[in-house]
Structure formats: C-alpha cells, structure tokens
Amino acid sequence: MAKITADTLIADCLELNPGAADILLAAGMHCFGCALAHGETVAEAVNAHGRDLDELLEKLNEGVE
Numbered sequence: 001m002a003k004i005t006a007d008t009l010i011a012d013c014l015e016l017n018p019g020a021a022d023i024l025l026a027a028g029m030h031c032f033g034c035a036l037a038h039g040e041t042v043a044e045a046v047n048a049h050g051r052d053l054d055e056l057l058e059k060l061n062e063g064v065e
Contacts, residue, residue: 002016002064003061003064004016004017004020004042004057004060004061004064005042005057006041006042006043006046006053006057007041007042007043008041008042009038009039009040009041009042010024010038010040010041010042010045011038013042013060016060016064016065017060017061017062017063017064017065018063018065019063020060020063023056023059023060023063024045027049027051027056027059028049028051029045029046029049029051042056042057042060
C-alpha cells in the first residue's frame with residue numbers, strides 16, 4: 001500500500017487519497033489549486049502554512065487507497 005510522507009508531492013496526495021482536497025482545505029491549505037502543487041511536497045506546504053506535519057500526514061493517510 002502506498003503511503004503519503006513528508007516528501008510526497010501535493011499533486012500525488014490527490015491521486016493517493018481521494019479525500020485529500022477536503023483535508024487540505026480543512027487545514028486552511030489550498031495548495032492543490034496552486035500551480036506550485038505539482039512540485040511542492042507536503043512538508044514544504046505545511047511549513048509555508050504553519051501547520052502540524054504529523055497531524056496532517058495522519059489524516060492524509062487515513063484515506064489512502
């Protein structure tokens with residue numbers, strides 16, 4: 001099974017977890033709509049938005065298919 005890590009690109013999160021967009025929105029992160037999402041990792045996005053990396057990764061991995 002695939003797993004979302006700090007090094008996973010935001011664009012790949014959307015492919016791995018169908019609910020990733022909702023999770024990112026709930027965290028105040030609109031990264032998936034940004035042109036940088038194709039090259040930005042989860043860690044970079046979290047750092048830019050001041051969120052908790054471990055908490056977000058846990059939520060993102062709950063819906064990984």
